Amino acid sequence: MRVEFLWWEGCPSHPEALAELRDVLRSENLDPDLVERREIATDEQAARERFPGSPTILIDGEDVVAPDDGEPFSLTCRVYRLRDGRYSATPDADVLRAAVRRAKENR
């Protein structure tokens, strides 16, 4: 399984998001160190990597939360919604877990 963590230094949520992602991997009996971290530092890189904001988590190349159509690729904090509708700067841990399980089943 390939787990990519794309982040931008200008948004403070990335340490918390990375810790939550590693917790989920650990809870699914996967190695938390398999996360590939990739910093996005310029608008050009954001466009090239199709980076809708920080943090963005890809599992086997698929975004764990599909961005809206037309969402621009730029250096910004990404807006997530938790399952109860609250806004959050990090994805819902249950959504991460579901994405990891899907990827495990598809292997």
Place this chain on the structure above:
Amino acid sequence: MTLAIREKAPEFTLPDTDGRHHSLPVGQVTAVIFTCNHCPYALAWHDRILRVARDYDDVRFFAINPNDAERYPGDSYEAMRERVERDGGWPLPYLHDESQDVARAYGAKTTPHIFVIDTDGAVRYAGAPDADHRDPSLDAVWLREALDAVRAGEEPARAETEPVGCSVKWRQ
């Protein structure tokens, strides 16, 4: 550099989403809140801040969006107007700091970044609404405590906290 506690708050005059201009009042406790449309932290704290604005009717509140709308179109004046209209109005004016001069004068770092100003025009609290953008039960308690103290003519027990949120998007 962010304004220090007890430093004089810079005056400003900025347009709201209806085109009306607002200035920092004289002789009234005021909360100046730098915020924006596109940041998850600002969005998460938004309802809590609105509740505070409704609860303290003797305090003037201003939300100010300082972000560069060229790089972040979601923070354009038009997008601000649409948001307020979609919400059916806000209990505080949402001001557009197009030049970014006001944000620069206050030393705003993030959205949100809050400044509570006393009746003499001095900054008495600067920082975040509360400790966790993901926990609505905190109810912007740091802002409320600061307002309670300043309205009572007392020193806020917690005069400064670390602002947490998206960096202000300065023009490049």
